[in-house]
Amino acid sequence: MEILQNNIVLLALTFGIFFLARQLQKRVGWIVLNPILVTIAVLIVLLKVMGISYETYAQAGGYIEFWLKPAIVALGVPLYQHLGQIRRQFLPIFLSQLTGCIAGVASVVLIAQLMGASRETIISLAPKSVTTPIAMEVCQAMGGIPSLTAAIVVCVGLFGAVFGFKVLEVWHIKNPYSQGLSIGTASHAVGTSRAMEKGETYGAYASLGLILNGLLTALLAPLILKLMGVM
Amino acid sequence: MIRQCFIIFGCLALGELIVWLTGISIPSSIIGMLLLTGLLQTKVIKMEWVKGMSDFLISNMGFFFVPPGVALMLYLDVIKAEFLPIAVATVVSTVVVLIVTGWVHQMFKVKSDGDTTE
Secondary structure: OHHHHOHHHHHHHHHHHHHHHHHHHHHHOOOOOOHHHHHHHHHHHHHHHHOOOHHHHHHHHHHHHOOHHHHHHHOHHHHHHOHHHHHHOHHHHHHHHHHHHHHHHHHHHHHHHHOOOOHHHHHHHOOOOOOHHHHHHHHHHHOOOHHHHHHHHHHHHHHHHHHHHHHHHHOOOOOHHHHHHHHHHHHHHHHHHHHHHHOHHHHHHHHHHHHHHHHHHHHHHHHHHHHOOOO | OHHHHHHHHHHHHHHHHHHHHHOOOOOHHHHHHHHHHHHHHOOOOOHHHOHHHHHHHHHOHHHHOHHHHHHHHHHHHHHHHOHHHHHHHHHHHHHHHHHHHHHHHHHHOOOOOOOOOO
16 A cells, blocks of 8 residues: 555645545534544544554655744734734733743643653643744753644644633633633634634734744743753 | 745745854744734835735644644653643643633733724
8 A cells, every 4th residue: 555655645635634624513513523633633543544654644744734834924914913902902911921921831840740740741741832833942942852742732722722712711701802812822823723713803812822922932931941940 | 926935935034044043042933923023014025915825824824733733643652651641731731821811911901992903
């Protein structure tokens, strides 16, 4: 079955499964059937069944993953569009991002430490809230396992996309700006794509959270880990 | 389209160059993003020169996460061995971030409503 190891075939498979997963979610309407989650799960099962190694898949997947960095650059456009708002709302946005960033890194490290996770796992968990390219680079710089970080980041994103708005409602965070911002801060691009579905305002604030927490985590995570004695 | 690609990749390339020259630990993509924002703000670049490409990239961002997610299959052992700490820390911490961020923002939010999105 060598043809299945062909890059083009694997790419077509990835596009096809994602397309079907999105159709399925549209038809069924369950948030849990997140197309990203479904595609990852189906691909892992398929690769295992067909005996294709991750390394083989990664050669094809690299063509898709490659677009993550340009996509981060593209976020400069919504950031520019919202500069006026950020300036007007500087204090609430800055304070919520700063506390969100510190709370996110410190809490995941503390819980993982208390529960006896290994040092590498703790470092790999630290940048879990921010978007993959940033998280992986932060993890690498601190001496963690970048691809473990990538996998965890996607899980965090899916959790935020699926349960984020529920959590916020239970805790009486009802303001659309605060909701969008929180979703983007906690669950980066995957949460942001969910927020975009809910509405333009949610999406704009989510991308703001994704951008600012990405920046802050890149700057602060190494410092927080040093203070907490992990590094 | 070529101009759009040139601007996006040009910003990213400048980001790579800055990282290479200075050795700072900020990802090149973040520097590229800030450069793009700065170029738009200073009117060096017009919005319509990048809008199509950036809309395309941002609206499909979720899809670009599939391959790094598939990397999960490499770490099934690590995850199985440390499943509880990883799962509890990740879920609890994500809920903490959601609540802390939303709560602080809601508390300090300026009441005047000049901030509806376009």
